[in-house]
Amino acid sequence: MGLPGRGLAGGLATTFRTMTRRSITQQYPDVSPDLPPRTRGVIALLEENCTVCMLCARECPDWCIYIDSHKETLPATTEGGRERTRNVLDRFAIDFSLCMYCGICIEACPFDALFWSPEFEYAELDIRELVHERDRLALWMDTVPPPPPLDPGAEEAKEIAAARKAVAAPAPTGDRHGEGAAR
Ligand code: SF4
Ligand code: SF4
Numbered sequence: 001m002g003l004p005g006r007g008l009a010g011g012l013a014t015t016f017r018t019m020t021r022r023s024i025t026q027q028y029p030d031v032s033p034d035l036p037p038r039t040r041g042v043i044a045l046l047e048e049n050c051t052v053c054m055l056c057a058r059e060c061p062d063w064c065i066y067i068d069s070h071k072e073t074l075p076a077t078t079e080g081g082r083e084r085t086r087n088v089l090d091r092f093a094i095d096f097s098l099c100m101y102c103g104i105c106i107e108a109c110p111f112d113a114l115f116w117s118p119e120f121e122y123a124e125l126d127i128r129e130l131v132h133e134r135d136r137l138a139l140w141m142d143t144v145p146p147p148p149p150l151d152p153g154a155e156e157a158k159e160i161a162a163a164r165k166a167v168a169a170p171a172p173t174g175d176r177h178g179e180g181a182a183r
Contacts, residue, residue: 037145039118040101042132043094044140049113052087056105056114064098065105066091066131094137096122097130117143 026033035041057065068091074084106114117140124130132140150156156164 035118037118037148038116039120040103040116041118041120042096042116042122042140042143043099043106043137044115044117044144045092045134045137046113046115046141047089047092047134047138049111050089050092051111051113052089053110055108055110059104059108061102061104062098062100064095066093066095089134092134092137093131095131097127115141115144117141118145119143 052067052069054067057063057067067089069087069089071085072088074086076083103116106116119140122130122132
């Protein structure tokens, strides 16, 4: 059997010990939280990259991505060539009242049109306002952080290596057409 009051003394000792430590509470909203770079706050749309392939909407487990589009016919660029059709985006919306922030749409997009933004301050009093249409999704792009640097020793992405090589390649010497015109 222990000494009487031992538990109380132990409790008071813990209280005094923690009283002297600095508090780690973040005073949100007066102080913005320091969020990790991969925070899943809201999804941003880079509309220029979207080809309306519909993969994101098909893969979304919650069916909360709404896409409408129509086809547009482009005239042939060469004589005797064929006309081409392309998809034109009419609507792109995400319902964040249904979204479970799984990130599958971002992973599934083959054209880098969707990104995570760490922004999370978009609560609404009316749940219908949580459907973000394409204009609002595009505005979130300004808040998407740059990609984190590669790990030391990691291999550079093929696209970046090819672009770097193209820039470093010496410019062609002499313009054959120009030379012909000068003669
Ligand atoms: S994060 Fe997941 S649930 Fe949300 S829109 Fe993308 S796929 Fe759907
Ligand atoms: S997967 Fe990407 S490119 Fe395809 S519709 Fe979705 S956002 Fe657009």
